[in-house]
Amino acid sequence: MKSDVYYLSARTYGKKGSMARFKGPLALQKIGFENKIKPNNKVVIKTHFGALENTRYLRPSYIRFLCDYIKSLGAYPSVAESCGWGVPGAKGEYGGRANEKEYLEVALRHGFTQTTMGAPLLMLDGPEGLNYINQKINGKYFEEVRVAGRLKEYDHMILASHFKGHSSASFGGAIKNLGIGCVSKGGKTEAHTGKTFKFNFEKCSPECNKCIEICPTGALTRDKNNQLEFLEEKCRYCYMCNSVCDAEGAIDIGTVPREQFIYQMVDNAKGVVDYYGNDNISYINYAIDITWKCDCSGGSDVPFVNDIGILSSNDPVALDQACVDLVHDSLMNPYSILTEIKGLSLNEKDDWFSYIPRFDKNELNLNIEGVKSNHWELQLKAAEDMKLGNRKYHLIPIEIEKED
Ligand code: SF4
Numbered sequence: 096m097k098s099d100v101y102y103l104s105a106r107t108y109g110k111k112g113s114m115a116r117f118k119g120p121l122a123l124q125k126i127g128f129e130n131k132i133k134p135n136n137k138v139v140i141k142t143h144f145g146a147l148e149n150t151r152y153l154r155p156s157y158i159r160f161l162c163d164y165i166k167s168l169g170a171y172p173s174v175a176e177s178c179g180w181g182v183p184g185a186k187g188e189y190g191g192r193a194n195e196k197e198y199l200e201v202a203l204r205h206g207f208t209q210t211t212m213g214a215p216l217l218m219l220d221g222p223e224g225l226n227y228i229n230q231k232i233n234g235k236y237f238e239e240v241r242v243a244g245r246l247k248e249y250d251h252m253i254l255a256s257h258f259k260g261h262s263s264a265s266f267g268g269a270i271k272n273l274g275i276g277c278v279s280k281g282g283k284t285e286a287h288t289g290k291t292f293k294f295n296f297e298k299c300s301p302e303c304n305k306c307i308e309i310c311p312t313g314a315l316t317r318d319k320n321n322q323l324e325f326l327e328e329k330c331r332y333c334y335m336c337n338s339v340c341d342a343e344g345a346i347d348i349g350t351v352p353r354e355q356f357i358y359q360m361v362d363n364a365k366g367v368v369d370y371y372g373n374d375n376i377s378y379i380n381y382a383i384d385i386t387w388k389c390d391c392s393g394g395s396d397v398p399f400v401n402d403i404g405i406l407s408s409n410d411p412v413a414l415d416q417a418c419v420d421l422v423h424d425s426l427m428n429p430y431s432i433l434t435e436i437k438g439l440s441l442n443e444k445d446d447w448f449s450y451i452p453r454f455d456k457n458e459l460n461l462n463i464e465g466v467k468s469n470h471w472e473l474q475l476k477a478a479e480d481m482k483l484g485n486r487k488y489h490l491i492p493i494e495i496e497k498e499d
């Protein structure tokens with residue numbers, strides 16, 4: 096059976112066609128959002144505020160109008176993100192997203208505040224990224240997922256995702272917003288590296304205490320003989336100790352090939368949906384500003400295809416598949432990275448996600464030689480295999496009346 100995906104084009108003729116004011120709320124209405132929530136419900140909108148240097152994240156106006164729509168139904172909106180990797184203060188490296196205080200400063204610079212949203216802003220995994228709930232799953236790599244803990248405070252979640260490329264996942268949409276965006280700080284790290292976590296204190300630099308000082312839970316300490324000690328029961332798996340450690344091999348959090356990262360991200364997504372319930376999530380993708388760089392990237396390149404529009408569904412896999420297909424059904428932007436890649440034609444449509452730059456062996460490969468990658472398909476197949484949704488869909492275009 097096919098899943099329904101609603102599609103509102105980015106073409107706009109007048110006020111009624113406003114992407115922010117009308118098409119966003121209408122996309123939610125089409126998937127039955129109004130039947131799913133009741134007056135006084137608490138509704139959280141999970142989006143991405145963008146890394147510090149990024150300029151292609153979703154404009155705040157899209158989210159503000161969703162907040163207004165939720166209020167018009169008598170419910171209470173909040174706008175959420177989750178803490179990024181690493182330690183606060185390393186803004187150049189992590190784009191200023193390591194904890195709530197730091198990320199809300201970036202959000203402020205990017206136009207997301209309580210005033211502009213008309214709603215509170217929060218990190219779904221708590222102020223330091225330590226708030227999570229373990230969800231058991233039967234994943235390809237993971238048996239347990241660290242689902243962002245503050246989700247339990249809300250009756251419903253709108254997963255408002257910017258659909259664009261991603262140098263490790265190939266593309267980022269609803270699946271990635273679940274699997275990376277709705278897990279704790281440590282859950283993000285684990286998707287990228289695996290659940291390896293070993294200390295080899297014999298490799299430590301003499302007198303170093305950096306991990307002890309940064310650990311927010313007291314899980315690292317020195318015993319009465321001044322030997323380093325890891326108290327596993329206190330650990331909240333934030334991996335900040337790893338981020339401050341300079342001694343090679345003293346802390347090992349693993350590393351995985353790109354394919355495994357994709358599977359682990361999908362395992363995480365499955366954990367989030369199993370925990371929260373798919374009926375409690377409404378999915379909306381904004382397929383605009385489609386660059387090869389994710390919102391988590393420092394800097395933004397120009398889009399490699401034109402804006403497509405807003406799509407919504409109750410099925411995250413069908414939704415992402417529809418967005419991928421619409422991108423692949425577009426001509427390339429003649430001023431984008433795709434023109435630098437050998438063998439691609441300006442005049443033909445192609446599966447563009449197969450060619451965009453990617454991380455290979457921990458290095459960015461601009462793929463000038465035009466080597467194809469099927470990782471976009473791997474993500475969709477993995478998600479379907481994990482029973483997150485259906486790759487077959489029925490695309491339902493919604494026409495907006497033209498006006499002056
Ligand atoms: S930060 Fe690294 S080198 Fe320093 S004590 Fe901790 S594990 Fe050892």
Ligand code: SF4
Pocket residue numbers: 309310311312313314315329330331332333334335336337
């Ligand atoms: S020991 Fe655990 S809680 Fe402490 S910094 Fe490392 S991962 Fe975080």
